Amino acid sequence: MKLSPRSYTILWDAHAWAGVLSSLILFVLFFLGSFALFAEELAPWQEPTFRAPGVVTEAEAVRIAQRLAEQETAARPVWFGISLPTAEEPWMKLWRMTPEGAIHSTWRDPVSGREIGERSDLGEFLNAMHFLEPVPFGKHLAGIASVVLLLLVVTGVLIQLGRLVREFVQFRPDGSRRVFWSDAHKAVSVVSSPFLFVFAITGGILCLADWYAPGVQAAALDGDPKALEAVVDWPTPQPASGQPGGAPDLAHALALAKARFPQSEHSWFFFDHLGDANGTVHLPGEIEGSLHAFTHLRVSREGAVLWERETGGGTLYTQVMDPLYGLHFATWASLPAKVVYALLSWLMAFGILSGNLLWLERRRLQGKSRFDTVLARLTAGVCAGLPLAVAGLFLANQFLPAELADRPRWEHTVFFVVWAVGVGSALLDGAPAAASRRLLILASAGLFAVPLIDAARMQRLPFASGSGFVLGAELGILALAVLLAGAARAIPRLQQKAPATMPAAVAT
8 A cells, every 4th residue: 555645755754753752751751661561579679678688477467557547547648558568669658638639758667556647758869750650741742752652653653554574674873973863763663662552541541531521521420420430440448537546457358358269469448538437448459470469458447348450340431441551561471571671661751862863864964954953952951851850869768768758759860950050051951962072971881880889888799788679770871871881973974864855865
């Protein structure tokens, strides 16, 4: 099948402009997606005290959780959470929701029960940044970018109809810079198009649910909120009665969850209206190695099962969305598969970047506009500054005092300040390629230093912590440092490929 010249031009323009306008946001989402995959596994690296194995049994941890829940009943929080010790996080974590809706976490020593306060949330923060949640309106912006990504996938496939196999195997590294970026963009896009399609759909649904759900409820369900709850198989907990009540029996609730879902791992207790007579506890469970990974059980204060949900849920919506969610977050994947996912995430970030660079190269040959000049500098600052910000975050994790009050906020501030400095320096620099190379070298050097600094602080040899989680994190950091160093080294060579004028015939 071959498109008419007019159809091809329309699709190409739509693909190019949509890509350019969304590229920087999409680059951030995909580059940080690799860290989001390992948010839990990063916990022992970000908090050295997590590297020691757990020393309490599950029964002892549940007894401590029961005591903590009883102590919290007087405050009557709308929502409260407790996590049991796990292999990645051998401490107990508590979440409290403020009246304004913000959630703050603290840690408890499972042996002494002593409250330790907030510690580094490096992994959780990078996971949140994957959705742009820490940025005002960021999650909705990420959702819009995901919808645009779906448009890019569809238009890209239509443009390449009949040429997909050729574009997959065609790569001319010794050609001009425009040819290099064209081949790179097409090859990466062909390889990653199935993944991009899944991430575009799931990303849009996850990030824009609070926008489209009211519309669906009003248009298709006669405005009935209970009907929407039935469709998504997620009933709202019963409202507070205003009458006091104690905490649910957590040992009994956990026994019910294990009996109902014996294959699930249960590590969390989430309370609605704790301290109220209508208080409930929600026990989510997770099954490793499955697309349908999550189970749910809600238990009343009296110990009765109020709601349960098997893997996949009980409706068509949940049976479709659960595996898509599992594909997005690789819940089915073993460690090697998650590593492949992470590498694909970086590859797709490179594919998005190559599209921008192809646009800029074509426009350079035709005569750049002010828009192209700003875009080139923003591309350098945002895309090369982001790895530097990640390096700054890891270094801040090493140097900030463990007991520093509000420590997560300090780490987040370092991340955004370093990123802003990177973007600002690229905007002020008249040579985006040189600015990119400088930022990449700094990021690579910082990441190379991180495992060495941690080893010195812990008085051990590098890559010999005794923790598989820490070793995995350090190898991942080292791999990224090597990739960034390679990218910095390649920039001067790519600059030498640039012709002075547009060739007489330029293939698209």
